Amino acid sequence: MTAPFLNVQNVTKVFGGLKAVNDASFQLERHEIVGLIGPNGAGKSTLLRLITGILQPTSGKVFFKEHDITGQSISKTVNKGLACTFQIVKPFRQLPVLANVMVPCLSPRSRRKGEWVKTVELRARDALEFCGISDLAREPASVLSHGDLKRLELARAIATEPDLLLLDEPFGGLNPAETTLVAKSLKRLHKGGRFGRLHSEGPAMLIVEHKLADLMPIVDRVIVLAFGEIIANGLPEEVVADERVIEAYIGKEVKGLEARSQ
Amino acid sequence: MIYFNLFFGWIKQEIFAIPGRVIALVFFLLLIALPLVTQDPxxxxxxxxxxxxxxxxxxxxxxxxxxxxxxxxxxxxxxxxxxxxxxxxxxxxxxxxxxxxxxxxxxxxxxxxxxxxxxxxxxxxxxxxxxxxxxxxxxxxxxxxxxxxxxxxxxxxxxxxxxxxxxxxxxxxxxxxxxxxxxxxxxxxxxxxxxxxxxxxxxxxxxxxxxxxxxxxxxxxxxxxxxxxxxxxxxxxxxxxxxxxxxxxxxxxxxxxxxxxxxxxxxxxxxxxxxxxxxxxxxxxxxxxxxxxxxxxxxxxxxxxxxxxxxxxxxxxxxxxxxxxxxCPRCKVVNVFYRKKCRACRAPLHLVRESAHQYNKGEV
The missing domain is CATH 1.10.3470 (ABC transporter involved in vitamin B12 uptake, BtuC)
Structure with missing residues (x-):
């Protein structure tokens, strides 16, 4: 039996006296889209940062493609084929949008095929095209709206042609139309194929999201986090029906409330 | 001959069309010419x-x-x-x-x-x-x-x-x-x-x-x-x-x-x-x-x-x-300030100020 694609083993992170992530373990297979949901402050983003290596776990290990990536520098992890986006967008504000995406195209992973330096620009443009913001390519990133910045973040992540994509609230702050667009492009990215010069082998995805209505149709599996602990891990339908998840996150309809308000 | 034309065309496009590069060129020429003008220590x-x-x-x-x-x-x-x-x-x-x-x-x-x-x-x-x-x-x-x-x-x-x-x-x-x-x-x-x-x-x-x-x-x-x-x-x-x-x-x-x-x-x-x-x-x-x-x-x-x-x-x-x-607001190519249209894409460089009066007369 081969080892799982991404293996998070008993990861714990302590900030002062707070256990942000407590003994979280889960596996991710290749070609799987997994949603990571939970109430605010449950430790979803922290868990994501522990996997990417922005934060060091207090204990526990993370394996990616059988390599131990615990505590490795994020640039090394990215070059192994793991890409992430940030919840709070962090573009290079003074650089043009195209240059923002050219930076990941200059990373060792993107250049591993011995591509000539000049194709960098074309590849970056294809990544922008895929996310639907290629018309803004020459504008500085500081003039972009929040929705476009979110898509720029996605373009930056897929420009390294990752095998695993960690998305921190890709729909956060987007309007319904933009949300469906991004959800569609994620679905399409997962199918794989060539988008111009950009190649996608269908990355596995781990998506942290609050918009359940948009998230549920695209995910294969859902992991629910509450107070730093994984309380549910299974198919979307099962998780939504789970008693503890309803208690901790989704909430239930209070029958008496309507009667009282009337 | 065609290489001369290409060369001068390149100079015209890449240096003389961009004021900043003209200034840089003049600066270097002045630097070269300084000892010819004065040999004062x-x-x-x-x-x-x-x-x-x-x-x-x-x-x-x-x-x-x-x-x-x-x-x-x-x-x-x-x-x-x-x-x-x-x-x-x-x-x-x-x-x-x-x-x-x-x-x-x-x-x-x-x-x-x-x-x-x-x-x-x-x-x-x-x-x-x-x-x-x-x-x-x-x-x-x-x-x-x-x-x-x-x-x-x-x-x-x-x-x-x-x-x-x-x-x-x-x-x-x-x-x-x-x-x-x-x-x-x-x-x-x-x-x-x-x-x-x-x-x-x-x-x-x-x-x-x-x-x-x-x-x-x-x-x-x-x-x-x-x-x-x-x-x-x-x-x-x-x-x-x-x-x-x-x-x-x-x-x-x-x-x-x-x-x-x-x-x-x-x-x-x-x-x-x-x-x-x-x-x-x-x-x-x-x-x-x-x-x-x-x-x-x-x-x-x-x-x-x-x-x-x-x-x-x-x-x-x-x-x-x-x-x-x-x-140029469209193609981001640098132009001299007195140009009205971009030298590369012909987009208007400055916003046209039009008054209602001009508009009614059909001047704009």
Whole structure:
């Protein structure tokens, strides 16, 4: 039996006296889209940062493609084929949008095929095209709206042609139309194929999201986090029906409330 | 014949159509022509030193302006190279053609050493650490006065040439080559080297740069090494021109002068520090010629800086280029300010002001 694609083993992170992530373990297979949901402050983003290596776990290990990536520098992890986006967008504000995406195209992973330096620009443009913001390519990133910045973040992540994509609230702050667009492009990215010069082998995805209505149709599996602990891990339908998840996150309809308000 | 046409077409498109490049071309032609106009040793001395200081200021800009690693002790690289070149010349009688590269290499190693704090610190904290390095080196130099000359420094160093004009042209060639290399290295639009875009990215947001798979440590050290190298070249040239390697090359104020020149000219542009040096340094030297100028020198310098920073906070070159160049809103190609339509895509460069009256008459 081969080892799982991404293996998070008993990861714990302590900030002062707070256990942000407590003994979280889960596996991710290749070609799987997994949603990571939970109430605010449950430790979803922290868990994501522990996997990417922005934060060091207090204990526990993370394996990616059988390599131990615990505590490795994020640039090394990215070059192994793991890409992430940030919840709070962090573009290079003074650089043009195209240059923002050219930076990941200059990373060792993107250049591993011995591509000539000049194709960098074309590849970056294809990544922008895929996310639907290629018309803004020459504008500085500081003039972009929040929705476009979110898509720029996605373009930056897929420009390294990752095998695993960690998305921190890709729909956060987007309007319904933009949300469906991004959800569609994620679905399409997962199918794989060539988008111009950009190649996608269908990355596995781990998506942290609050918009359940948009998230549920695209995910294969859902992991629910509450107070730093994984309380549910299974198919979307099962998780939504789970008693503890309803208690901790989704909430239930209070029958008496309507009667009282009337 | 067709190659001539292509060449002149290229010059027309790439140089004469862009006002900033025309100014740069005129500047270089004036630099070449200066010894033909005057052979006065004073003027030659001022402009030779200006060339040397321009390399120094530009090397600070590579490190702090482009890469964002604030270095408040940039005189360290200059001074290390100056002392290395001076001591090699005095004790071993090496010629300047050997000592200047040696000094630059030592400055590179010192630059790599100075880059170690930059792995953990950023912003003003890094600035404070780098501020102390030249002071530490000064302490070491004063501890061995027999070898380093103590507070008097090493004197009696040989010149590149006995002729002032040859010295000037040597400095000019070194300056041109250094500035060209630094410009190509840091230019985000360059198609030759892609380092510029990465250095900009590191300054803007280091975590995003790392999340893009860029080994920022490697590029930061590269910036430190390159900056140290060119500051070292400037230090070596300086010491072989002034014939003395003294503690003033490690002076705190000398570090700040690089920063002042760069900020006055325009930070994160290679032409900015060059313009800053070539405006401020000769101006202050020429003020020395008059009796009142000598008295009011520092005040004039301070007032000039304050006025410049108030009205041109991004630097004088950026301010001037903003006035004489217009970027096409559609294709971002640079045009002369008096053009109405973009030279590449014919998009209107300025918004047309139309009144309701004109509109009704059908003039617009």
């Amino acid at each position: 004073f003027y030659l001395r001022v402009f030779t030193l200006a060339l040397i200081f321009a390399i120094f200021a530009a090397s600070w800009d590579v490190l702090s302006g482009f890469t964002g690693q604030l270095n408040l002790g940039h005189a360290l690289f200059f001074g290390v190279s100056a002392y290395t070149a001076g001591l090699l010349n005095i004790h071993l009688q090496y010629s300047p053609w050997v000592t200047i590269p040696c000094g630059a290499v030592i400055a590179v190693s010192v630059g790599l050493f100075a880059g170690i704090p930059a792995l953990r610190l950023r912003g003003f904290y890094l600035g404070l650490v780098t501020l102390t390095f030249p002071l530490i080196l000064l302490g070491i130099l004063f501890a061995f006065p027999n070898f380093t000359g103590g507070e008097l420094g090493v004197s009696g160093i040989s010149r590149v040439s006995s002729s002032a004009v040859v010295n000037y042209y040597t400095a000019m060639v070194v300056f041109t080559v250094s500035v060209m290399i630094m410009w190509k290295f840091t230019d985000a639009k360059s198609k030759l080297l892609r380092t510029g875009i990465i250095l900009h990215a590191i300054r803007e947001d280091e975590i995003t740069a790392r999340a893009s798979g860029i080994n920022t440590t490697y590029y930061k050290f590269m910036a430190f090494a390159l900056s140290g190298f060119f500051a070292g070249i400037a230090g070596g040239l300086y010491v072989h021109y002034m014939r003395i390697a003294g503690p003033q090359t490690l002076d705190l104020f000398f570090s700040f002068q690089a920063i002042l020149w760069t900020i006055f000219g325009g930070i994160a542009t290679i032409y900015g520090p060059v313009a800053g040096v070539f405006i401020l340094y000769p101006l202050l030297e020429f003020l020395n010629l008059t009796a009142w100028g000598e008295l009011l020198r520092q005040i004039i310098f301070a007032v000039l800086l304050i006025v410049a920073l108030m009205f041109m906070p991004e630097g004088i070159t950026v301010w001037i280029l903003d006035k004489i160049e217009v970027k």
